[in-house]
Amino acid sequence: MxxxxCGLDNDPDAARCARCNSTLAHAATTYYAPPPPPEPSRPNRVPLIAGASVLLVVLAVAAGIYFRTNGTDDPGPQPTEALPTRTEATTDPVPAPTTTEPTVDPTTPATTAAADPRAQAAAFDAVLSQSVxxxxxxxxAIEQVGQCDGLAAAVADIRAVGDERQSQMETVRNADVSALSGGEELRAGLLEALRYAWEADQGFLAWAEPTLSxxxxxxxxxxxxxxxxxxxSAGxxxxxxxxxxxxVAKAxxxxxxSADDI
Structure with missing residues (x-):
């Protein structure tokens, strides 16, 4: 206090000043009550009421339109504006499906001629003559080597015969035999005979070559x-x-x- x-700071409970004996005036203690908690805010009902009013107005208008259009007081058909007639399609035309024509090589005949059995048989017969x-x-050549005469030419002929046999077999493999009776059996039989003949050539070549040196x-x-x-075996x-x-040949x-003619 x-x-x-005199300004002396006395004991708070003292009635007089300890220095100048002046009376100390105690101010009444004031207690401040805490402020009450704020009340919860209440929603503003004005917008809600306004929204409800607008909704009621819309419903009323819609009801009036409905009863006006569906009631007994039907004003009857109203004149309508004639729509112009369109002669063109209202949607883009769908293109018709197209078909792709097969490409034809102008150098190829339109139709394939039927296979000629005579021509196919003649091709086989030509190979038989070559084989002979x-x-x-x-x-x-074998006779020359046996007589020890002209060995170089004889060995060269035996080598050439081996090449000829391979060419003949290739011709038979590629021959068209579709029109020949039993054409595939003919092909297989002639190939077997020519293969054995080629193996004979190779054996005689192995016999004759050492004589060159x-x-x-x-x-x-x-x-x-x-x-x-x-x-x-070839025979x-x-x-x-x-x-x-x-x-087939006669036909x-x-x-x-005969076997000697092949």
């Missing part, structure tokens, strides 16, 4: 034996082929052959 006279010529060349006495007899064995294959071939105006 501060003395109002190759066989004769081989026999002459070592003379006639250097001939490989085992090669000669292989050539003779394959030649025997059997030729005879089996001819049992199918000769009827197409060609001569019949």
């Amino acid at each position: 501060v003395c109002p006279t 010529a190759s066989r004769r060349k081989l026999n002459l 070592g003379g006639c006495g250097a001939a490989d007899d085992s090669g000669y034996d292989r050539g003779r064995s394959a030649s025997t 059997a294959a030729k005879r089996a082929f001819l049992t199918r071939w000769n009827p 197409n105006g060609l001569r019949a052959r």
Whole structure:
């Protein structure tokens, strides 16, 4: 408690100042009650009432329109404006489906001619004649080597016969036999005979080649034996082929052959 006279800070409970003995006036203690908590805010009902009013007005208008259009006081059909008639389609026309024509090579005939059996048989017969010529060349070359005469030319002919046999087999593989009776069996039979003939050529070549460097006495007899064995097999294959071939040859105006004529 501060003395109002001398300014001494006295005990709060003292009635007089300890220094100047002045009376200390105690101010009444004021208690301040805490402010009450704020009341919860209440929603503003004005917008809600206004919204409800607007909704009622809209419903009333809609009801009036409904009863006016569906009531007994039907004013009857109203004149309508004639719509212009359109002659064109209202939507884009759908393109008609197109078909792709097959591409035709102008160099290719429109139709394929029927296979000619005579022409196919003649092609086979030509291979048989070539085979006969190759066989004769081989026999002459073997004879020359056996006589130790003209060895270089004889060996060259045996090599050439091997190449000829391969060419003949390739021709038969690619030949058209669709019009020939049993055409595929004819192809297989002739190929077998020509294959054995080629193996005979290779055996005789192995027999003859050593003579080029070592003379006639250097001939490989085992090669000669292989050539003779394959030649025997070729003869059997030729005879089996001819049992199918000769009827086809006669039917197409060609001569019949024997195993020596192949």
